[in-house]
Amino acid sequence: MLFFSLTVMAQDDLNNYLEIAAENNPGLQGKFDEYMAALETVSQAGALPDPKAAFGYFVKPIETRMGPQQFKFSASQMFPWFGTLKAKENAAAEAAKAKYELFEEAKSDLFNQVRSTYFNLYMNKKSIDITLENLDILSTFKNLAIIKVESGQVSQVDEYRLEMEINDLENQLALLKDKQQVLEVGFINLLNIRESDIVLPVDLWTDDFELTKEAALDSVKIANHQLLSLEIQQTAFEYQKEVAQKQGSPEISLGLEYAVIGKGDNNSAGTDAFVFPTVGISIPLYRNKYKAMVQEVAYKQSAKSNEAENKSNMLETLFENGWKDYRDADRRIDLFQKQLELSHKSMNLLETAYTTGNKDFEEVLRMERKVLQYNLEFEKAKADKQAAISFINYLMGK
Numbered sequence: 001m002l003f004f005s006l007t008v009m010a011q012d013d014l015n016n017y018l019e020i021a022a023e024n025n026p027g028l029q030g031k032f033d034e035y036m037a038a039l040e041t042v043s044q045a046g047a048l049p050d051p052k053a054a055f056g057y058f059v060k061p062i063e064t065r066m067g068p069q070q071f072k073f074s075a076s077q078m079f080p081w082f083g084t085l086k087a088k089e090n091a092a093a094e095a096a097k098a099k100y101e102l103f104e105e106a107k108s109d110l111f112n113q114v115r116s117t118y119f120n121l122y123m124n125k126k127s128i129d130i131t132l133e134n135l136d137i138l139s140t141f142k143n144l145a146i147i148k149v150e151s152g153q154v155s156q157v158d159e160y161r162l163e164m165e166i167n168d169l170e171n172q173l174a175l176l177k178d179k180q181q182v183l184e185v186g187f188i189n190l191l192n193i194r195e196s197d198i199v200l201p202v203d204l205w206t207d208d209f210e211l212t213k214e215a216a217l218d219s220v221k222i223a224n225h226q227l228l229s230l231e232i233q234q235t236a237f238e239y240q241k242e243v244a245q246k247q248g249s250p251e252i253s254l255g256l257e258y259a260v261i262g263k264g265d266n267n268s269a270g271t272d273a274f275v276f277p278t279v280g281i282s283i284p285l286y287r288n289k290y291k292a293m294v295q296e297v298a299y300k301q302s303a304k305s306n307e308a309e310n311k312s313n314m315l316e317t318l319f320e321n322g323w324k325d326y327r328d329a330d331r332r333i334d335l336f337q338k339q340l341e342l343s344h345k346s347m348n349l350l351e352t353a354y355t356t357g358n359k360d361f362e363e364v365l366r367m368e369r370k371v372l373q374y375n376l377e378f379e380k381a382k383a384d385k386q387a388a389i390s391f392i393n394y395l396m397g398k
Helices: 002-024 026-045 084-150 157-191 213-223 225-246 287-355 361-395
Strands: 052-063 068-079 251-261 271-282
Touching: 002 026, 002 084, 002 157, 026 084, 068 271, 084 157, 084 225, 084 361, 157 361, 213 225, 213 287, 225 287, 287 361
Parallel strands: none
Antiparallel strands: 052 068, 068 251, 251 271
């Protein structure tokens, strides 16, 4: 129960870091801003063209039956062919949805980076702890070797070997500490927070992946955000093709003209004359241009379809590799757990034998290296397993 409680707390800590990254990471915020900018284009695409207004002043008034025309006002509004604006609005809306999927893709990628870095931090911290434990063991052996050298039981070579081994481990320890600093800086930058202590689990959980391989691969092909974005872009191209087709249709212009009439023989006081409404139409004569616009969208659709198929194939390859890493890490956990138990038992026997003077020190040192290696490999396998699960979840769009 205590182990389960600690595991839940450790996973809660990681979930808190994911929430912080989602709120603070500038790269993710930039993707969200791009999506919001795309949303603003929807209302723009569905709006009518700006109306036109004109004012005309007659330098030399034109005489009419009612009197001289002095100046006039006119206003007109151009109306695209029926359904054009709606098609433009739909295309912009689908493009915004595609941007949102790219935002979700960036969030999934960010979460995978946070989790992977967190597991690397755990692995490196465990390596430091294990190395320190081995240095303590070697120091104990060194003291024992010194006593045996002074009593003439063993050669001073044993003491020198221990010093060499300790020097190697101290060098490895210095490198691990430097690496820990690099990983911590990278983790804090992903969260975009001020430097603070990072809470790591005492023992990393070894939870299994919750889905079968077939179900996970199906989820990748259905829910991956990159594929969803490409699918939505295909829908946007359908609307763009409709827009291109409708742009080859006439546009209608409606307007009004208002003229001011000055004093004349039949209009001694002067009056305003309301002139009839105006109706205009634009005739798209150059058909090749509009055919080319439709064909352009068709080529873009074809290119996007090929891109989606290629992306699906690449994702399947990545998934197979991630699944292989997951299975391999799971097997290594079982293997090194067994190897570690056996090496500890062997080490205890060799320690006793060496203390009583019945065992060669070379064999003790070799086994001590095995214990160190299996310890590190066991922790690495646990970190690799969770990193592989994180990567598969990323491919699934989680």
